[in-house]
Amino acid sequence: DTAVSQTPKYLVTQMGNDKSIKCEQNLGHDTMYWYKQDSKKFLKIMFSYNNKELIINETVPNRFSPKSPDKAHLNLHINSLELGDSAVYFCASTKWESGTQYFGPGTRLLVL
Amino acid sequence: GESVGLHLPTLSVQEGDNSIINCAYSNSASDYFIWYKQESGKGPQFIIDIRSNMDKRQGQRVTVLLNKTVKHLSLQIAATQPGDSAVYFCAETLGGSNYKLTFGKGTLLTVNP
Numbered sequence: 001d002t003a004v005s006q007t008p009k010y011l012v013t014q015m016g017n018d019k020s021i022k023c024e025q026n027l028g029h030d031t032m033y034w035y036k037q038d039s040k041k042f043l044k045i046m047f048s049y050n051n052k053e054l055i056i057n058e059t060v061p062n063r064f065s066p067k068s069p070d071k072a073h074l075n076l077h078i079n080s081l082e083l084g085d086s087a088v089y090f091c092a093s094t095k096w097e098s099g100t101q102y103f104g105p106g107t108r109l110l111v112l
Numbered sequence: 113g114e115s116v117g118l119h120l121p122t123l124s125v126q127e128g129d130n131s132i133i134n135c136a137y138s139n140s141a142s143d144y145f146i147w148y149k150q151e152s153g154k155g156p157q158f159i160i161d162i163r164s165n166m167d168k169r170q171g172q173r174v175t176v177l178l179n180k181t182v183k184h185l186s187l188q189i190a191a192t193q194p195g196d197s198a199v200y201f202c203a204e205t206l207g208g209s210n211y212k213l214t215f216g217k218g219t220l221l222t223v224n225p
Contacts, residue, residue, distance in 0.1 A: 004155075040217075041217070041218045042215070042217060042218070043156070043201065044215070045212060045214075048212065056212055090156070100146070100158050100161065101146075101158070101213065102158070103155030103156045103157070104155050105153075105155050106153075106154070
């Protein structure tokens, strides 16, 4: 009965590798987001999709590529991982114009 | 650029006391504000929101106050409990929707038994 789920929960990988993290929501929402939370707990939006269309694309290295195969899923692929990519990545979803974003449990990425 | 910030990065209170967490925002055009609670190892959880046409909104044990004159937002938690220990974030957005939230830095609330 999880509303917003992410996989994997933990991801430890070497520099230079390519990895993907996935998000799914069963709330019937039409808008999904990726956020990055750094070691100081600062949360910053990266991308947003509305009805599978990219609507927010913040200043993020192009090594990060989001994909939304349908309204319930939003994935994030990261190429050539760097040490600075280590963070917690949160997915969130909302009904457009509704006012509340629901967050997933986060994916803890550690790049060695 | 525009930013949302918090006056106090940490707050320690005794169980049963009331807690007040403050937030300053710099974008006077922001018209929708949200408080989130993030427990250790979890994602942010919606607590309460307020639109700019209101000064105060109450929920269960929580109250949000908005002072547009000084661009200040506060979250009051009544009878704070150990389960309230978490990081609290304020967030702002424009246009009445939350399609792009800007988060503040977060305040760590610790409740002592």
